[in-house]
Amino acid sequence: QKEVEQNSGPLSVPEGAIASLNCTYSDRGSQSFFWYRQYSGKSPELIMSIYSNGDKEDGRFTAQLNKASQYVSLLIRDSQPSDSATYLCAVKGANSKLTFGKGITLSVRP
Amino acid sequence: DTAVSQTPKYLVTQMGNDKSIKCEQNLGHDTMYWYKQDSKKFLKIMFSYNNKELIINETVPNRFSPKSPDKAHLNLHINSLELGDSAVYFCASSWTVNTEAFFGQGTRLTVV
Numbered sequence: 001q002k003e004v005e006q007n008s009g010p011l012s013v014p015e016g017a018i019a020s021l022n023c024t025y026s027d028r029g030s031q032s033f034f035w036y037r038q039y040s041g042k043s044p045e046l047i048m049s050i051y052s053n054g055d056k057e058d059g060r061f062t063a064q065l066n067k068a069s070q071y072v073s074l075l076i077r078d079s080q081p082s083d084s085a086t087y088l089c090a091v092k093g094a095n096s097k098l099t100f101g102k103g104i105t106l107s108v109r110p
Numbered sequence: 111d112t113a114v115s116q117t118p119k120y121l122v123t124q125m126g127n128d129k130s131i132k133c134e135q136n137l138g139h140d141t142m143y144w145y146k147q148d149s150k151k152f153l154k155i156m157f158s159y160n161n162k163e164l165i166i167n168e169t170v171p172n173r174f175s176p177k178s179p180d181k182a183h184l185n186l187h188i189n190s191l192e193l194g195d196s197a198v199y200f201c202a203s204s205w206t207v208n209t210e211a212f213f214g215q216g217t218r219l220t221v222v
Contacts, residue, residue: 032208043200043213044153086151096207097166098143100153 003027004091009104019076019108021087023101026070029094033065035074036088038103044088048074079108113137114214116201122220123191130187131217133201141165142184143202143211144176153200159184160207191221 005024013019021035032051036044048063050056050072056063062075072091076083089101114135123129135142143166144156157176158166164176173189184201198218202211 032210034210038151043216046210046212049210088153090211092208095166096160097155097158098204098211099155100145102150102152 003093003099004089004101006087006089006101006104008102010107011104012107012109013079014109015079015081017079017108019079019083019106021074021076021089021104021106023072023074023089023091024070025072025089025091025099027091027093028067028070030067030070030091031094032092033063033072034090034092034098035061035063035072036090036100038086038088040085047087076106079106081108081110084108114201114203114212116199116214116217118217119215120218120220122222125191125193125221127191128187128189129191129219130185131199131201131219133184133186133214135182135201135203135212135214137203137205137212139203139205139212140181141204141207141211142178142181143204144184144186145200145202145213147198147200147216149197157184157186158207165207188219191219193221195219196221 035048050063064073086103088103162178198216201214204211
């Protein structure tokens with residue numbers, strides 16, 4: 001089982017829609033969870049961090065964490081063409097290793 | 111001011127050469143990392159240092175040797191470069207081992 005898994009994508013949504021990105025992880029001792037955005041040719045940029053179960057909202061972004069189900073998600077409301085990028089889920093395991101999923105490419109159609 | 115800076119940004123070299131990539135962070139972070147991103151865009155951890163001490167060493171060939179002269183610097187030296195080493199190498203840092211990491215702009219290494 002892969003340590004951090006994301007839907008393979010790509011994901012295409014119309015402008016103004018909600019984009020839903022999902023991620024599962026294998027290490028039950030994980031305590032820290034992150035979503036990064038990476039534009040083509042650029043470095044990963046932190047969007048959200050979440051440490052406890054539940055929802056965390058920041059502007060148009062909401063991260064959701066369910067440790068019992070080993071699941072973390074990112075919702076992007078009112079999607080904009082500028083949101084088109086690769087989104088990377090990252091998990092800090094019990095051994096402090098920050099492991100990334102393979103990423104999902106999001107395309108927002110104008 | 112750039113928070114995590116890497117040099118050089120691009121590196122083209124021949125097989126068999128030895129090269130180094132430098133990384134510096136001015137954020138006062140305790141933890142620094144090296145990641146490799148291959149052509150399929152998968153970001154894989156190579157090394158992690160906390161307060162100059164190596165804490166994570168993934169299954170990376172011995173040709174790769176990290177060095178942390180102080181908390182603000184983590185350099186990567188690569189011996190006997192191979193074609194398969196071609197990738198983008200990212201340096202990153204975080205306040206502690208459990209907090210979010212901030213990435214440098216990457217070094218695109220091409221081995222010919």
